[in-house]
Amino acid sequence: MTTIPVQAISPVPDRVAGRESQMSRFVVKVIGLCAQDKRAQADLRSGLGLPYERCHRLHRHLVRLVPRDVRHAAARRPYYAVAALIAARxxxxxxxxxxxxxxxxxxxxxxxxxxxxxxxxxxxxxxxxxxxxxxxxxVWRERVSLGASLAEAVNNGLLKPDSAESELHYMARVGSDSLHMRLPALMRQLNGRGVALDWAVLLEDLSWWDRHQDRVATRWLEDFFRVRMAEQSADSAASGLDRGESVADRDDDHNDVTPEENE
Structure with a gap:
């Protein structure tokens, strides 16, 4: 499995530790709810790709879990979207x-x-x-972004490099409606296939999308190429070591030749 390196930048300015831990707690609560109540899991899963206003079966479960200060529909939608994705695992x-x-x-x-x-x-x-x-x-910026997860999927042979990169470029251009509709199919390609996903970081990124889309998309792309290059560098180093051993083996074979054979 690919080791995802530390990320170098934060996707948005002035992250607040309280906000980060708040989102992490939400994710843990949703995962726990799905594990304990299959009906709740089915209700949450019904919201896949839907706008907040059409997630009728999710309200009974998420009203008490979404932070009270998150009131606007656009601000609540990322919580509902991530809850649905978690339920669909x-x-x-x-x-x-x-x-x-x-x-x-x-x-x-x-x-x-x-x-x-x-x-x-x-x-x-x-x-x-x-x-x-x-x-x-x-540190929050060291945790796994969607771009890093896609790169890990490529490194593990689950996605083609060009397809994964094209997907990131597409998402970087679209608004939140198209992005939310795209995520369920993308997550199905990653879930349960050895790829690390950080739901809290995804929730945070989706929450910033309308205001800092370019920053978030840039981070996803940078993380994607950073993880890809790390894997390629490791492969090159391994190939070089193998070639070095081959040369050494040939040298040893040459040294084993007796003077009589040389004559």
């Missing part, structure tokens, strides 16, 4: 998230133990969300 996608959460928990525990072993150091308190497998303690 396949069983394999849910299992992948659980496995990723377990792996991150082990890594974080080992890191805290290592930090505690250093005299005068303070162990990190950051832990992964138990439901999503996302390390909630990572």
């Amino acid at each position: 396949s069983r394999s996608a849910r299992e992948e998230e659980a496995a990723r959460a377990e792996d991150l928990a082990v890594q974080r525990k080992q890191a805290r133990a290592a930090e505690s072993a250093v005299e005068g150091s303070v162990a990190s308190e950051a832990v992964p969300d138990p439901a999503t497998g996302v390390d909630a303690g990572r």
